[in-house]
Amino acid sequence: MTVPATTAEWLCTRCGSTNRMLVARTTERTMDRCNHCHARHIVEPGQRPVRWDARLKD
Numbered sequence: 001m002t003v004p005a006t007t008a009e010w011l012c013t014r015c016g017s018t019n020r021m022l023v024a025r026t027t028e029r030t031m032d033r034c035n036h037c038h039a040r041h042i043v044e045p046g047q048r049p050v051r052w053d054a055r056l057k058d
């Protein structure tokens with residue numbers, strides 16, 4: 001079974017870099033690291049489909 005994928009775009013709260021990752025469309029929460037400063041973030045779907053909300057995971 002193939003799960004449809006979508007692009008999640010999120011802004012690093014530490015350095016402001018834009019990050020993108022491919023996730024399953026059913027994702028409600030995931031974790032990612034900024035590809036610039038490597039800060040871990042919790043990433044959740046935002047109000048707009050592509051721009052996701054990110055907050056620092058401590």
Ligand SMILES: [Zn+2]
Binds near residue numbers: 034038
């Ligand atoms: Zn960063």
